[in-house]
Amino acid sequence: MKIAIHKSGGFSERWINYCQKNSIDYKIVNAYDSDIIKQMADCDAFMWHHHQANYKDCLFAKQLLFSLQQSGKKVFPNYNSGWHFDDKVGQKYLLESINAPLVPSYVFYTSEEARKWIDKTTFPKVFKLRGGAGAANVMLVHTRREAKKLVCKAFRGGFPQYSGWRNLKERIRKYRLGKTDIKDVLKGVVRLLVKPEFAKMHAPEKGYVYFQDFIPNNTCDLRIVVVGNHAFGIKRLCRENDFRASGGGSLIYEKSQIDERCVKIAFDVSDTLHSQSMGYDFVFDHNGNPLIVEMSYGYAVEAYDKCEGYWDRELNWYSGENFDFCGWMVEDMLLNN
Ligand SMILES: Nc1ncnc2c1ncn2[C@@H]1O[C@H](COP(=O)(O)OP(=O)(O)O)[C@@H](O)[C@H]1O
Ligand SMILES: [Mg+2]
Incomplete structure (x- = not known):
């Protein structure tokens, strides 16, 4: 198994570290090269943390990834994880079609x-x-x-x-x-x-x-991320006098602050959609029920380093900061599925 990685910051630095630490064969490729498909000939997998604020990525990242997936290679993000990114x-x-x-x-x-x-x-x-x-x-x-x-x-x-x-x-x-x-x-x-x-x-x-x-009276939102069989989350406080949390920069990491109903929903949706990695943003309605506002395969890596731990599928909790969720993405590439 050899993995091609496009180096673009974000997840990619950690993917490379994980490969080096675990002696996984990898090579760095440049997704923007016109002969990228040829460069992939000796690789079994391709990983690219493409970004919504890079106009080049928006032009063809999904097309390249899905083409490689069609040729039988494993890719991150795969079609199910990525087609609705930034959309x-x-x-x-x-989400309507699966009654989420x-x-x-x-x-x-x-x-x-x-x-x-x-x-x-x-x-x-x-x-x-x-x-x-x-x-x-x-x-x-x-x-x-x-x-x-x-x-x-x-x-x-x-x-x-x-x-x-x-x-x-x-x-x-x-x-x-x-x-x-x-x-x-x-x-x-x-x-x-x-x-x-x-x-x-x-x-x-x-x-x-x-x-x-508009779902009123939310002073924060919850971001829950599911990567394979693991989930972790943060609470994000809304900006002052503003209903919007994301991008505000005030993060809370304590496990006790994360509503586990959101973790359960996030696992369920990720299972139904067969996604490799997905972040879900939740707000709460007047009855206190969680509602999804959006989802994304990609997210800022550093934001989750201080999470107190993560859940598995049965909602068992594993304590400890700095778990390697990008490593989990690489592990998924190595599986035969
Ligand atoms: N329908 C809504 N009702 C109440 N608050 C919302 C709603 N949609 C979004 N928000 C708030 O606005 C923030 C940004 O919205 P979101 O759809 O997640 O966009 P972005 O992709 O910019 O993060 C969310 O983090 C949440 O705090
Ligand atoms: Mg958001």
Whole structure:
């Protein structure tokens, strides 16, 4: 068994460490090379932590991974884990189709249909672009008028995936909380003028609108990750005077803070979908029932290093920080299934 790894930070550094430590045969490949398929000839598996904020990855990561999977090689992420990555609209259909507890979600592909719905639904609602992370493309819509303005934009010029102002505001917020330095804020100012490559290359999001029911009174969300037979989680506090937790940077790691019903749901959904790795975001409705808001095969690695431990499938608990969940991903490549 030889594993090809595209080195891109994120999971990949840890995959490489795991291979080195356990004498697993691997080679580094460059997924962007045109002859990548040929380079894979002497390998049995391919692992790539592709990222939603890299425009090149968005162009072909899924296509390359699925092509290699079709040729009989093991890949990470495989089709079941990856096809709906950074696609909340895809996730809506998927989670509805398996009766998973998704927050009630609505999508429209014409402004007429969207307006009809806006006229008869209640507000506030949560508006989201299908892609993006760290709550960058998620906002609360208080009124019909606001919602119609968004619909207008969605079916005219569309929405940029990246907003320099939003980005700067977030840096200033973190600076005020002592979570970043002044250099980071200045970088944000520069970013107003010099857009990141991703912002320049990504087409505007348009031609659809996506809303969810707003689930009020959540001061945090829960992120539960399932990798193979293991699950772990964190609680993420919402930003001050804001309903959004992800990307806020206030994390709680204690086991006692994680509702095990979410762990059970996460295992069940991952089983049904046969996914290798999946992070689920949960909020709680007025009856205290957990609801999924979105899911993702990829996530920031460092965020989980301080988890107090992890669960197995029977919800037995294993204490200890710094468990190697990226190593578990490599182990899965070595299995014959
Ligand atoms: N329907 C909702 N009701 C209440 N809060 C929500 C809802 N959807 C998202 N949130 C909050 O907003 C945050 C960002 O939303 P999410 O869909 O996870 O987008 P992202 O991909 O940017 O993380 C979540 O972490 C959660 O705190
Ligand atoms: Mg999220």
